[in-house]
Amino acid sequence: MKLLRTIIAFAxxxxxxAPQAQTTLNVVSAGDQNMVDYVTNYxxxxxxxxxxxxxxxxxxxxPGDSGSQKIYEKLSAQQKANVKExxxxxxxxxxxxxxxxVKEQLLSPYRKDVAVGxxxxxxxxxxxxxxxxxGYVIPMFHSQIALAYVPDVVKQPPKTFSELTAWTKAHxxxxxxxxxxxxxxxxxxxxxxxxxxxxxANKLEKGPYDASQKAAIDKALGSLKExxxxxxxxxxxxxxxxxxxxxxxxxxxxxxxxxxxWQADGRMSPKIKLAMLQPGLPGQPMYYVVPKNAAHAxxxxxxxxxxxxxxxxxDGIVKQFNWYPGIDPQHVQAKLDPATWNKLFTDISPGxxxxxxxxxxxxxxxxxxMEAYERVVNK
Numbered sequence: 420m421k422l423l424r425t426i427i428a429f430a431x432x433x434x435x436x437a438p439q440a441q442t443t444l445n446v447v448s449a450g451d452q453n454m455v456d457y458v459t460n461y462x463x464x465x466x467x468x469x470x471x472x473x474x475x476x477x478x479x480x481x482p483g484d485s486g487s488q489k490i491y492e493k494l495s496a497q498q499k500a501n502v503k504e505x506x507x508x509x510x511x512x513x514x515x516x517x518x519x520x521v522k523e524q525l526l527s528p529y530r531k532d533v534a535v536g537x538x539x540x541x542x543x544x545x546x547x548x549x550x551x552x553x554g555y556v557i558p559m560f561h562s563q564i565a566l567a568y569v570p571d572v573v574k575q576p577p578k579t580f581s582e583l584t585a586w587t588k589a590h591x592x593x594x595x596x597x598x599x600x601x602x603x604x605x606x607x608x609x610x611x612x613x614x615x616x617x618x619x620a621n622k623l624e625k626g627p628y629d630a631s632q633k634a635a636i637d638k639a640l641g642s643l644k645e646x647x648x649x650x651x652x653x654x655x656x657x658x659x660x661x662x663x664x665x666x667x668x669x670x671x672x673x674x675x676x677x678x679x680x681w682q683a684d685g686r687m688s689p690k691i692k693l694a695m696l697q698p699g700l701p702g703q704p705m706y707y708v709v710p711k712n713a714a715h716a717x718x719x720x721x722x723x724x725x726x727x728x729x730x731x732x733x734d735g736i737v738k739q740f741n742w743y744p745g746i747d748p749q750h751v752q753a754k755l756d757p758a759t760w761n762k763l764f765t766d767i768s769p770g771x772x773x774x775x776x777x778x779x780x781x782x783x784x785x786x787x788x789m790e791a792y793e794r795v796v797n798k
Contacts, residue, residue: 444718447478447493448511449486450705453740455479461735466722473718487516494525494710504714509707509722511559514543515782517706518550528554529709533720535727538746541773543704549626549781556706557727558745560736563675563702563776564607565693565767567660572669576694580615583696586670587649595651595659595668599792602656606789607701608672610780612646613639613788615698623780636788640795647796664688672700679741679762693766699777704745729754737763743772 444466448454455477463475480489490510497505512520520526530536536557543561545553566583568576572593577583587594597605614620616639618632651668653659659671660678664687673693681687707726709719725731732744733754741763744751748769752760764772779785 441472441474442715442718443474443476444508444715444722445476445478445506446509446511446722447480447490447507449480449482449484449490449513449516450511451482452479454511454705457735457739461739462722462726462731465731466725469725470718470721475722484513484515487512491516491519491523491525494520495523497712498523498525503712505710505712506714507710508713508715508719509709511705512708513705514547514703514778517552517556517708518547520708521547521550521552521555525711526555527709527711527713527716529716529720529723530554530557533557533724533727535724535746538727538729538750540747541776543702543778546625546778547706548779549624549628552706556708557723558704559707559726560732560740560742560745561702561704561772561776563743563767563772564604564611564672564700565675565678565695566670566700567663567673567678567691567693568670569663569666569688570690570692576670576692577696578694579697580612584646587646590669591649592651593669594649595653595662595671597653597655597659599789601652601654601658604656604659604672604674605653607779609640609643609792610785610788611696611700611777612643614777614780615696616642620698620777623784624778626781628781628783632784633787633791636784636791637795640788640791643792644796660687663691675743675767676741683741695767695771695775697775699775701779702743702776703779707745733759748772 446458458477463477466475467473480486490512494505494507531554539557544556544558566576577586596608599606599609613636614623618635618639622629622632653662656674656677659673660681662668663671675693682689707723709716713719727746729750732746733751736742736744737755738759
């Protein structure tokens with residue numbers, strides 16, 4: 420009997436010392452490599468520490484809508500093959516990808532199951548390019564286009580597109596943007612112009628698609644062609660920032676996160692400021708989503724609960740990347756030091772961001788505007 424007790428004791432010690440079975444949480448992200456690095460180097464280790472026995476595996480599918488399309492194709496293939504447990508637990512996707520996935524019933528309406536779901540009330544948490552995605556998404560962050568300007572030249576930044584037109588006529592070649600081929604800051608400016616100059620902004624953003632809007636789009640772009648006579652077309656997103664920093668232009672549309680990153684790196688004068696135009700300029704979120712048949716759905720929700728928490732939004736999203744938080748900013752403010760908060764929200768307040776940060780138009784209108792720009796503005 421003594422021998423048996425000894426054998427059992429040794430067996431229990433060996434069992435305790437044996438490696439425990441590991442659960443792998445697969446996080447698949449569209450977007451640039453920094454999105455994957457963020458999960459691999461920051462979010463993943465935090466989650467693993469809080470959940471022993473779990474390993475977070477981050478995989479990237481590439482930038483732009485094509486990255487989200489690859490995630491959609493993977494989930495759709497597993498759905499059609501009647502796979503019971505899908506091998507994507509958390510996905511990070513663009514608006515267009517989320518809209519498609521919701522329409523095809525590839526996602527779980529998980530937001531009601533996580534406390535942080537109540538901390539995001541901005542329209543982009545429910546509307547993705549005209550598709551109702553309410554309950555299926557939580558924004559990881561918001562990127563936003565704004566006007567950057569040199570205060571020494573632009574004493575009072577224009578508040579509307581009409582004021583911008585008047586300023587540009589009085590200061591020819593001092594405003595610059597990159598058209599529709601050099602980067603999305605220029606594309607966003609064009610979309611904002613069309614929505615402010617005759618097209619039905621509400622219909623552009625929320626639908627339904629109405630082909631009769633093409634006439635209003637053409638008219639708006641006719642006025643943009645006239646506006647372009649007094650502006651400089653820059654070589655790209657970075658080109659606009661470069662020209663602003665060198666004093667070659669005094670104002671132009673930029674991505675806010677890119678602007679602040681350049682300032683933090685010493686590549687952009689700290690004197691240059693930001694402003695929003697009324698009725699608004701586009702921005703866009705990236706979304707956390709949970710596939711409908713995710714193998715580890717409960718862990719996926721816990722992961723997003725951490726990722727969208729005020730603490731992580733402050734330390735990761737704002738401090739590391741200069742992105743606007745995915746949840747409403749007021750929930751993040753207490754987690755940020757005053758200097759960081761003031762840097763991000765002094766020029767553009769949370770209220771201005773909520774009011775004048777508009778979504779991009781529906782994909783059909785987006786295509787119509789891009790085609791019309793070539794036909795009307797560039798002809």
